[in-house]
Amino acid sequence: xxxxxxxxxLGLSVCSLFSHAEPIKQIQVRSELSSPxxxxxxxxxNYLKISLTGQKVDTNKRxxxxxxxxxxxxxxxxxxxxxxxxxxxxxxxxxLNEEDTLSxxxxxxxxxxxxxASKVKDKQKIIQLINKNVIAGGGTALFAGLSKGIKQxxxxxxxxxxxxxxxxxxxxxxxxxxxxxxxxxxAIIAAKKNIAITTMGIGSGYNELLMSSIAxxxxxxxxxxxxxxELENVFVHEFTDVMSTVAQDVVITIxxxxxxxxxxxxxxxxxxxxxxxxxxxxxxxxxxxxxxxxEVLPEEGKVGQSKTLAEIDLKYDxxxxxxxxxxxxxxxxxxxxxxxxxxxxxxxxxxxxxxxxKVTLANEEALSLYDKGMHAEAEEMLMQxxxxxxxxxxxxxxxxxxxxxxxxxxxxxxxVDAVKNQDSNVSRKIMTQQQFESKSNVIKK
Amino acid sequence: xxxLTTILSLLVLMAFISYLGWRSVEHEVLLRENNxxxxxxxxxxxxxxxxxxxxxxxxxxxxxxxxxxxxNNDKADDLLATQADIKNIFIVNKNKILFLSDFxxxxxxxxxxxxxxxxxxxxxxxxxxxxxxxxxxxxxxxNHLIYWSIKSDNIIGFELSNIKFSFxxxxxxxxxxxxxxxxxxxxxxxxxxxxxxxxxxxxxxxxYPLQNWHLTYYYPSPNLVNLYLLGAGVIGLFLIVxxxxxxxxYREYSRTLRLAKQxxxxxxxxxxxFKTPLTNITLYSEMLSEYLEDESAPIPDYxxxxxxxxxxxxxxxQNVLTFNKPNSVNIRSVDLTLLLKQIYHTxxxxxxxxxxxxxxxxxxxDCIVNTDEDCVMQILNNFLSxxxxxxxxxxxxDLSLIKSGKQVIITVRDxxxxxxxxxxxxxxxxxxxxxxxxxxxxxxxxxxxTIANQLANQIxxxxxxxxxxxxxxxxxxxxxxxNENLNC
Numbered sequence: 001x002x003x004x005x006x007x008x009x010l011g012l013s014v015c016s017l018f019s020h021a022e023p024i025k026q027i028q029v030r031s032e033l034s035s036p037x038x039x040x041x042x043x044x045x046n047y048l049k050i051s052l053t054g055q056k057v058d059t060n061k062r063x064x065x066x067x068x069x070x071x072x073x074x075x076x077x078x079x080x081x082x083x084x085x086x087x088x089x090x091x092x093x094x095x096l097n098e099e100d101t102l103s104x105x106x107x108x109x110x111x112x113x114x115x116x117a118s119k120v121k122d123k124q125k126i127i128q129l130i131n132k133n134v135i136a137g138g139g140t141a142l143f144a145g146l147s148k149g150i151k152q153x154x155x156x157x158x159x160x161x162x163x164x165x166x167x168x169x170x171x172x173x174x175x176x177x178x179x180x181x182x183x184x185x186x187a188i189i190a191a192k193k194n195i196a197i198t199t200m201g202i203g204s205g206y207n208e209l210l211m212s213s214i215a216x217x218x219x220x221x222x223x224x225x226x227x228x229x230e231l232e233n234v235f236v237h238e239f240t241d242v243m244s245t246v247a248q249d250v251v252i253t254i255x256x257x258x259x260x261x262x263x264x265x266x267x268x269x270x271x272x273x274x275x276x277x278x279x280x281x282x283x284x285x286x287x288x289x290x291x292x293x294x295e296v297l298p299e300e301g302k303v304g305q306s307k308t309l310a311e312i313d314l315k316y317d318x319x320x321x322x323x324x325x326x327x328x329x330x331x332x333x334x335x336x337x338x339x340x341x342x343x344x345x346x347x348x349x350x351x352x353x354x355x356x357x358k359v360t361l362a363n364e365e366a367l368s369l370y371d372k373g374m375h376a377e378a379e380e381m382l383m384q385x386x387x388x389x390x391x392x393x394x395x396x397x398x399x400x401x402x403x404x405x406x407x408x409x410x411x412x413x414x415x416v417d418a419v420k421n422q423d424s425n426v427s428r429k430i431m432t433q434q435q436f437e438s439k440s441n442v443i444k445k
Numbered sequence: 446x447x448x449l450t451t452i453l454s455l456l457v458l459m460a461f462i463s464y465l466g467w468r469s470v471e472h473e474v475l476l477r478e479n480n481x482x483x484x485x486x487x488x489x490x491x492x493x494x495x496x497x498x499x500x501x502x503x504x505x506x507x508x509x510x511x512x513x514x515x516x517n518n519d520k521a522d523d524l525l526a527t528q529a530d531i532k533n534i535f536i537v538n539k540n541k542i543l544f545l546s547d548f549x550x551x552x553x554x555x556x557x558x559x560x561x562x563x564x565x566x567x568x569x570x571x572x573x574x575x576x577x578x579x580x581x582x583x584x585x586x587x588n589h590l591i592y593w594s595i596k597s598d599n600i601i602g603f604e605l606s607n608i609k610f611s612f613x614x615x616x617x618x619x620x621x622x623x624x625x626x627x628x629x630x631x632x633x634x635x636x637x638x639x640x641x642x643x644x645x646x647x648x649x650x651x652x653y654p655l656q657n658w659h660l661t662y663y664y665p666s667p668n669l670v671n672l673y674l675l676g677a678g679v680i681g682l683f684l685i686v687x688x689x690x691x692x693x694x695y696r697e698y699s700r701t702l703r704l705a706k707q708x709x710x711x712x713x714x715x716x717x718x719f720k721t722p723l724t725n726i727t728l729y730s731e732m733l734s735e736y737l738e739d740e741s742a743p744i745p746d747y748x749x750x751x752x753x754x755x756x757x758x759x760x761x762x763q764n765v766l767t768f769n770k771p772n773s774v775n776i777r778s779v780d781l782t783l784l785l786k787q788i789y790h791t792x793x794x795x796x797x798x799x800x801x802x803x804x805x806x807x808x809x810x811d812c813i814v815n816t817d818e819d820c821v822m823q824i825l826n827n828f829l830s831x832x833x834x835x836x837x838x839x840x841x842x843d844l845s846l847i848k849s850g851k852q853v854i855i856t857v858r859d860x861x862x863x864x865x866x867x868x869x870x871x872x873x874x875x876x877x878x879x880x881x882x883x884x885x886x887x888x889x890x891x892x893x894x895t896i897a898n899q900l901a902n903q904i905x906x907x908x909x910x911x912x913x914x915x916x917x918x919x920x921x922x923x924x925x926x927x928n929e930n931l932n933c
Contacts (some may be wrong), residue, residue: 110638113619144637147615154616176635177608185608189529273522 026320027247027284028053029327031312034350037334037342043298045263047354048331050254050312051291053445054246054284062243063319064099066161067092068117070149071134072169072202073106078136081202084228085168086134088235090127092166095239096120101161103152104130107145108138109175117152142173143183146197146214150190160322162245162283163195164220166238168231170202173210180210187217194249196220196282198238202228204425208432216269216436219282224433226426244286247325250316252279252292259299260309266293266357267441284316289443293353301335309333352401353441355392356408359385360438363415367431370419379419386412404443411438455691459684466683470676474669481667485647488625489662492618493651496629499617500655503530503605504592508581511594511601518544533589533604537561543599556586557602560593564600567593585654588632611636626663705875716762723762727755753791757826760819765896774817774903781812781853781923784822785846792829799837803829807845812853814923820900821855821921824908827897828857828919836861839916853923860916869910873898 034047069092071085089104096102103117104126114133115126149165157163173183190197198220199211208224215222221241223234252270254277256262262272270279270292279292298309314327336342362385370378386409393405411434418427510528514520514536521534521544535557536544542561547553560566567584581594584602590610593602611631618629618637626640636658643663651658734748789805796803832842839860847854864872864879871877875895894908901908901921909920 109635111615141635141638143611144615144635147612148619150612151616151619175638177611177631178634182608185532185606186612189606189609189612192527192529271526 026055026286027316027318027325028055029312029314029329031310031329031331032347032350033309033331033333034354035342035346036332037336037345038298038301039339039342040301040303040335040337043300046296046298046333047266047350048254048294048296048310049291049350049353050252050294050314050329051289051443052247052250052281052284052314052316053289054244054286056244056286063245064101064161065096065242066101066117066153066156066158066163067096067242068103068105068149068153068165070105070107070145070165070167072140072142072145072171073108073134073136073138074140074171075108075137076140076171076205077202081170081228082134082136084231085202086130088168088231089130089134091232091235092239093120093123093126093130095243101156102126103149103156104134105145105148105152106134107141107148108136109141111141111144111148113148113152117156139175140169140171140173141175142167142169143176143178143186146183146186146190149197150186150193150195153195154193157193157195159194159248159317160319162242162248162319163193164242165190165195165197165218166235167197167199167211167214168202169199169206169211171205172207180207180213183210184213184217187214191218191280191282194282198222198242200225200231200234200238201429202231204423204429206429208429212432212436216439219280221440222433222436224429226429241285241287245283246286246320247284247316247318248282250281250284250290250314252281253277253313253315254279254292254294255311255313256296257299257308257310261297263295263297266295266354267360267439268292287445289445291353291441291443293350293357293441295354298333301333303335303337306332306334348396348398348401349404352392352396352398352404355389356404356438357441359389359408359412360435362388363412363431363435363438366415367428367435370424370428370431375419375424379416382412382416382419386416408438459687462684462687463680466676466680470673470680473676474672477667477669477672481664482647485662485664488623489627489647489649489660492623492625492627492629492662493649493660495617495621496614496658496660497652497655499613500610503610504583506530507592507603507605508594510603511581511592511596514601515596515599521546529609530606531603532606532609535560535600535602535604537564537600537602538598552587553589553604556589556591560584560600560602564595567600583654585656588657590654607631628661628663630659630661632657709875713766716765719762720759723755723759727752727759730755750791757822760823774820776815776817776904778813779816779818779821781814781821781846781855782808782810784818785825785844785855788822788825788829789844792826792833796829796833796842799833801833801837801839802841804841804843805845806843806858807847809846809848812846812848814853816904816906816923820904821906821923824897824900824906824921825855825857827893828921831893831919832857832859832861835859836916838862851924854920855923856918856920858913858916858918863912863914863917864910866912869912872910873908 029050029052031048031050034049038044038046069089071089073082077085093102098119098121100120101117102115102120103113104115105111105113112133114129120126146165146167149167153163153165172178177183177186187197195218197214197218199215200223201208201211202225204226212222214220221238223238225231225234256275256277258275260275262275262277265272265277265279268279268281270277277294281290284290296309299307301307308330310331312329312331314325314329316325317323318325363382366378366381366385369381389405389409389412393402393409396402396405415427415431415434418430422430507530510524510531514524514534518536521536524531525534525546533546533550533553534544535542535546537557537560540561542557545554545557567582568579581592584591584593588607590605590607591602592605593600614629615637618639623639626643627638628635628642629637641663643665645666646661646663648659648661650656651660730748730752734745734752737744737748785805785808789803793803829842829844832839836842836859841860843856843858845854845856845858847856862881868879872879873894898908905924907922907924909922911918911920
């Protein structure tokens with residue numbers, strides 16, 4: 001009897017989560033375990049997924065942007081690249097309106113603020129300034145450029161705007177602090193000010209680790225633009241994302257109950273301190289689901305017992321209503337001796353994500369093998385991971401899970417293809433971008 | 446030869462002036478460069494101060510945070526999470542590390558361990574007196590910049606994030622919008638750069654704990670080409686003006702010289718024409734005096750005067766003719782007393798005609814000097830005729846012969862209007878005539894005193910002019926020279 005009651009309860013709660021009972025809510029928060037019912041006795045690794053989903057919003061009523069475009073105008077950008085970068089910047093200017101704030105910084109041997117952060121009113125003037133000043137020549141003072149970009153955004157920093165930097169570069173930073181650590185520290189500084197940095201690497205000459213680190217530490221996007229003609233498309237994607245921002249400054253605190261052990265965070269990074277796990281997200285877009293995946297080791301329990309596993313505390317700024325929101329959720333776990341029940345209760349979506357993250361970790365190894373020059377081994381490993389996903393996909397019943405797994409298989413195939421057919425510089429960048437996407441725990445809707 | 450020397454000395458003078466001018470231009474250049482350097486130094490110091498004041502802000506801010514921590518590890522964690530300025534934190538209590546962030550960074554770990562072991566390393570890098578141990582300060586080692594503070598046995602250390610500090614420096618310098626050209630580097634990493642790079646640079650190192658930071662200031666050489674051009678122009682102009690003046694003066698001089706020569710040759714030609722009639726006058730007056738030798742008292746005397754005067758005129762004409770040529774001097778023993786008496790008799794009636802009384806005020810007897818009689822006579826004649834011409838309103842002319850030691854002084858003193866002192870030097874110049882009321886309407890060649898002077902030189906004498914007020918005293922001073930015997 002107890003099981004049925006329990007099952008019903010669980011089903012109800014799941015149902016309530018899926019149903020659109022609250023249509024006003026633009027941001028949906030969901031916390032679930034991959035196996036909410038487990039066998040008594042030795043507990044196995046379980047996955048706790050907390051996800052935020054932004055709902056489609058009216059595009060006419062979007063949140064204003066506070067954007068800085070930081071453009072590399074070093075010598076290597078000469079020719080088509082700088083032209084496309086100019087076009088992309090002008091394209092961005094045209095996408096913005098008077099509510100938005102824009103600043104443009106260009107850097108070579110030194111960084112120059114071409115357009116100081118101000119409301120986009122006189123577009124022609126801004127475009128003129130871009131055409132006049134974005135001209136290639138010199139070194140790559142990425143640090144100074146990014147610093148000035150951050151400063152420009154900071155000058156107009158408000159909670160009701162989407163604060164973002166788009167960094168364009170095609171080379172290795174060579175003037176000023178240039179190491180991955182140093183620039184990651186700068187990205188962390190930006191993140192602490194709630195400024196996200198999207199990095200766009202153009203061509204095969206840039207430092208993919210540096211660029212992806214900047215993006216991941218500040219919770220921005222990282223895109224590899226192999227051909228500068230794709231730049232405008234990349235900008236369209238970026239702007240579609242950024243303009244659909246619904247929430248900002250998201251802080252998720254997971255307080256695990258006594259006896260529950262946090263093992264690791266999969267994908268997105270956070271701070272694990274004792275039984276408390278804190279993860280921050282800079283922003284949430286309306287067309288995506290962002291999640292935190294925590295591997296936990298539940299406490300032992302007895303048949304029929306149901307316990308609270310974790311208390312989830314969520315804080316974020318809802319940009320649509322301009323309000324700081326706060327939400328708490330409880331995640332509980334039940335114990336049984338019925339294997340069938342355990343099997344049935346498994347939430348496949350969560351399991352699929354955990355599998356994807358594990359494969360991503362395995363891919364990381366393949367990437368490091370590739371970096372060591374062991375191309376064949378890396379390829380084989382990627383293929384293995386791919387087939388591992390394929391067999392996992394067969395076990396899935398839920399179509400959404402299948403789709404997610406398949407998208408990761410697709411990613412692996414892209415990487416395998418890159419390893420096979422591209423020169424090592426390009427394929428490394430392709431892999432870095434694919435991995436970056438996987439690790440950012442985002443499900444596009 | 447003389448011309449060449451003049452030209453050469455002129456060239457040397459010009460070269461000297463050019464050199465002096467150039468030196469002053471160079472001095473000006475040096476002065477400007479020096480000023481520029483001083484200005485640059487003050488600018489660079491300004492920038493340095495603003496960076497260091499930023500660090501001082503961090504110091505007070507961190508010292509404030511340090512007082513909040515107080516052995517509270519959670520607070521330390523919180524600061525690490527929220528304060529971008531702080532990269533790492535350590536808390537050390539009596540050689541034990543109580544709190545340490547970022548274990549993975551082995552260098553940082555070792556650094557903190559060394560501080561825990563012996564906290565005196567913290568003081569060593571700073572300037573402080575032996576007795577006084579500061580309770581807080583900066584400590585810089587490798588690339589870690591640590592603010593430390595001692596609070597009741599605990600040493601709390603914050604590692605300042607270099608990156609955040611660099612970021613703040615960039616923002617600060619951008620905000621201050623310096624118009625200077627400079628580069629700021631942390632070690633070999635350029636943090637900030639502004640403006641262009643020029644040839645001239647000044648580098649300074651920031652003070653501890655930013656001793657790895659250096660600031661290089663670039664500035665263009667002040668535009669000295671203009672200064673040089675200006676200097677050269679001024680010197681050139683000056684030289685041209687100088688040359689022009691010299692040329693003008695030379696032209697004037699040669700013109701005057703030409704005029705004088707023309708005058709001389711005119712006088713020479715006229716005088717030449719005088720010679721024949723004079724010779725006849727002399728001849729016939731002598732013949733007449735021989736013929737009328739036995740006539741009663743005044744007639745032979747008058748004839749004698751006529752012949753003597755015509756002879757004098759002949760000599761005068763001869764002198765004018767040989768103005769530029771040295772006269773042949775006929776030195777012999779001359780009784781000046783006698784000569785003076787003779788002159789007295791000759792001139793007395795001439796002066797009397799102009800109602801001037803000629804007096805002999807003193808006449809030392811037996812003055813016999815080896816000299817040329819004609820010269821002395823001509824000089825005295827000149828003096829007396831000048832007195833007659835220009836001092837006629839003085840009523841009186843005094844003649845004296847005084848011997849004093851080896852000198853004999855013959856003086857002609859008039860009581861006329863006199864000559865201003867500043868003109869005294871010029872009256873001996875050829876063709877110079879004092880331009881005043883006394884010379885007006887009086888005919889004269891302007892070479893009388895010149896010839897007198899020339900003659901005096903020939904007989905090794907000297908002419909002295911003294912303004913006696915009223916009137917002038919012209920003296921001929923004869924000195925015993927060489928084998929000449931002054932036998933008075």
